Amino acid sequence: MAENDRFEDPIRELELKITELTAYPSSPDREKQLERLQKKLSHLRREIFSRLSPWQKVLVARHPKRPYSLDFFRLLFEDFLQIHGDRKFADDSALVGGFARFHGRPVAVLGHQKGRDFKDKIARNFGMARPEGYRKALRILKLAEKFSRPVFTFIDTPGAYPGRGAEERGQAEAIACNLREMARVRVPILVTVTGEGGSGGALAIGIGDQVNILENAVYSVISPEGCAAILWKDPTKAAEAAKSMRITAQDLKGFGIVDEVIPEPEGGAHTSHEETAEILDRYLTRQLEALDGIEPEKLLEDRYRKFRRMGMFGQTRYF
Amino acid sequence: MDIAWFRKKKTPRTPVEGKLSKVPEGLWVKCNGCKQIIYQQEVVRNSNVCPKCNYHFRLTAKERLTSLLDNGIYQELDSEIYSIDPLKFRDHKNYKDRLRDYKERTGLNEAIITARGTMGGFPIILCVMEYRFMGGSMGSAVGEKVTLAIERCLDESVPLLIVSCSGGARMQEGTLSLMQMAKISAALGRLHEKGIPFLSILTDPTTGGVTASFAMLGDLNIAEPRALIGFAGPRVIQQTIRETLPEGFQRSEFLMEKGMLDLIVERSEMKDTLIRCLRFMVNENLPRRSTEPGRLQP
Ligand SMILES: [Zn+2]
Numbered sequence: 001m002a003e004n005d006r007f008e009d010p011i012r013e014l015e016l017k018i019t020e021l022t023a024y025p026s027s028p029d030r031e032k033q034l035e036r037l038q039k040k041l042s043h044l045r046r047e048i049f050s051r052l053s054p055w056q057k058v059l060v061a062r063h064p065k066r067p068y069s070l071d072f073f074r075l076l077f078e079d080f081l082q083i084h085g086d087r088k089f090a091d092d093s094a095l096v097g098g099f100a101r102f103h104g105r106p107v108a109v110l111g112h113q114k115g116r117d118f119k120d121k122i123a124r125n126f127g128m129a130r131p132e133g134y135r136k137a138l139r140i141l142k143l144a145e146k147f148s149r150p151v152f153t154f155i156d157t158p159g160a161y162p163g164r165g166a167e168e169r170g171q172a173e174a175i176a177c178n179l180r181e182m183a184r185v186r187v188p189i190l191v192t193v194t195g196e197g198g199s200g201g202a203l204a205i206g207i208g209d210q211v212n213i214l215e216n217a218v219y220s221v222i223s224p225e226g227c228a229a230i231l232w233k234d235p236t237k238a239a240e241a242a243k244s245m246r247i248t249a250q251d252l253k254g255f256g257i258v259d260e261v262i263p264e265p266e267g268g269a270h271t272s273h274e275e276t277a278e279i280l281d282r283y284l285t286r287q288l289e290a291l292d293g294i295e296p297e298k299l300l301e302d303r304y305r306k307f308r309r310m311g312m313f314g315q316t317r318y319f
Numbered sequence: 320m321d322i323a324w325f326r327k328k329k330t331p332r333t334p335v336e337g338k339l340s341k342v343p344e345g346l347w348v349k350c351n352g353c354k355q356i357i358y359q360q361e362v363v364r365n366s367n368v369c370p371k372c373n374y375h376f377r378l379t380a381k382e383r384l385t386s387l388l389d390n391g392i393y394q395e396l397d398s399e400i401y402s403i404d405p406l407k408f409r410d411h412k413n414y415k416d417r418l419r420d421y422k423e424r425t426g427l428n429e430a431i432i433t434a435r436g437t438m439g440g441f442p443i444i445l446c447v448m449e450y451r452f453m454g455g456s457m458g459s460a461v462g463e464k465v466t467l468a469i470e471r472c473l474d475e476s477v478p479l480l481i482v483s484c485s486g487g488a489r490m491q492e493g494t495l496s497l498m499q500m501a502k503i504s505a506a507l508g509r510l511h512e513k514g515i516p517f518l519s520i521l522t523d524p525t526t527g528g529v530t531a532s533f534a535m536l537g538d539l540n541i542a543e544p545r546a547l548i549g550f551a552g553p554r555v556i557q558q559t560i561r562e563t564l565p566e567g568f569q570r571s572e573f574l575m576e577k578g579m580l581d582l583i584v585e586r587s588e589m590k591d592t593l594i595r596c597l598r599f600m601v602n603e604n605l606p607r608r609s610t611e612p613g614r615l616q617p
Contacts (some may be wrong), residue, residue: 030538035449040366154417160550161554162551163556164556164564166551167550167551167556168577169577170579171531171550171551172531172549172550173535174531175532176428176500176504176530176531176533177536179500179501179504180505180508180511183501184505184508184512197494199552200500200528200531200532203498207501211560219494220493220494221493221494221497222488227490227563229493230490231410232410241410244408244493245406245408245490247494255495257494257495304505304506304509306362307505308466308505308506310459310495310498310501311459311460311462311495312401312403312495313400313459313460314400314457315400
């Protein structure tokens with residue numbers, strides 16, 4: 001597995017070379033060389049990222065420099081106003097949301113939020129929301145419904161927090177309520193899995209009219225490590241579990257679980273947050289336009305049908 | 320035959336039929352609760368509950384159906400639906416082979432039986448999970464059968480009862496299993512809107528994606544005593560917080576104390592209690608009214 005983890009090394013080496021070269025005074029020779037290396041870098045990125053294994057995609061989805069929800073709020077929307085708390089117990093900073101404008105138009109946004117530095121990671125509980133987070137999300141959804149504003153959600157979590165307090169305060173109930181209520185919120189909901197789609201904690205903000213997934217994101221019923229620990233009785237078999245569970249964006253599209261796979265910049269979303277947001281913006285703009293003007297009744301009926309179809313099973317007919 | 324058991328009850332009722340699950344053939348069984356060796360017939364006659372320590376032995380889905388429905392009679396629904404192997408999943412064993420083994424072992428197509436019958440005269444549709452079939456795990460087939468059952472309740476304005484007994488979503492069907500939580504919960508939303516009763520019974524164990532979807536969405540969430548109920552498994556939590564969990568953590572009594580359950584009901588009282596709930600919920604004298612959209616609070 002070790003060499004499996006280091007697939008980005010050749011890219012980093014080349015990037016370093018380019019940085020070193022730019023330190024030299026400019027000369028026609030240097031420019032030529034730089035151009036050659038840039039081309040090589042682009043080729044290398046495409047080469048490596050087109051052949052990522054499912055486990056490598058998990059690592060890209062968890063990349064520490066990957067854009068997080070607050071990055072997307074800043075890059076895709078204007079005038080983000082964060083609102084806090086579930087009005088019952090606490091504010092959960094592992095799940096953030098509020099009001100914003102999308103191309104000038106008022107919308108609601110919400111998403112899981114991982115921390116960037118160590119302190120922030122701890123404060124945000126590594127993006128693992130507690131019941132309060134899911135209840136806050138539902139509050140935001142209901143506000144959006146009350147004021148007829150579309151909702152954009154961004155999924156990026158290892159899973160709902162498996163802690164003592166979370167259990168005591170009804171983690172399961174909080175998630176379950178969101179699943180039921182999101183299916184009935186009478187405004188358009190556009191869901192994007194941006195990084196890790198970790199199980200019920202991801203799905204709890206994942207019911208919508210449009211479900212997108214970034215090219216290197218994953219969405220699974222249990223983490224590969226968790227699956228490996230249970231079925232292989234060996235957590236180091238995570239790469240195998242990742243492959244077996246078919247959790248890549250492309251697999252999920254095939255199973256009808258996501259509607260669109262959104263391309264990432266060459267070398268993954270972490271290479272350029274801006275470019276990632278620009279690409280995503282084009283998709284979301286088009287999708288929102290398509291949902292605009294659909295009557296709430298039809299919107300809900302279509303949303304119901306969309307999830308109703310999910311699943312693959314056999315059926316023996318006795319005639 | 321010990322007649323005392325019948326006298327104790329307010330209303331006589333048919334004793335549970337069938338053999339105890341998880342117990343080898345024979346006259347004596349060991350109780351998982353008090354570890355005592357007990358005469359099997361005595362346990363069976365006592366609704367599969369230990370007469371010494373009140374430990375509730377796990378019931379098979381068929382035993383549960385028989386114990387809840389009038390005269391033990393039910394009509395199975397959608398039995399032709401079965402799991403396939405959409406992922407070509409393989410760990411130590413092919414998922415396909417695992418399915419075949421469980422089918423042979425249980426004589427069932429899936430980890431759930433859905434059925435219709437009457438309970439205290441009330442027509443009702445039931446979904447009863449079968450733990451012996453892959454730990455009652457929920458894959459596409461379970462999700463489809465539950466959703467079909469809910470849609471029947473919607474069509475016929477008949478109450479829904481789900482008896483959960485499950486480790487959660489079925490990993491071998493990957494994200495498709497996860498999506499069953501969404502599918503079932505959406506259907507339950509419609510049931511709620513239409514004002515049709517949904518009673519959720521949680522038995523030992525009810526965890527993971529089953530708890531985080533339909534099991535917690537009942538108009539009433541009713542548990543059997545001392546059932547393990549939670550989102551994450553106790554071992555996962557232990558690893559996360561690295562401290563010992565309090566005695567009785569994630570057991571029915573603990574959940575009730577935390578406000579997550581409406582009732583804890585002994586197996587021998589379950590049917591009576593459910594009928595009393597239905598008397599409150601099913602009002603034949605009034606035309607059925609939908610709750611206004613947007614009025615529903617979780
Ligand atoms: Zn006992």
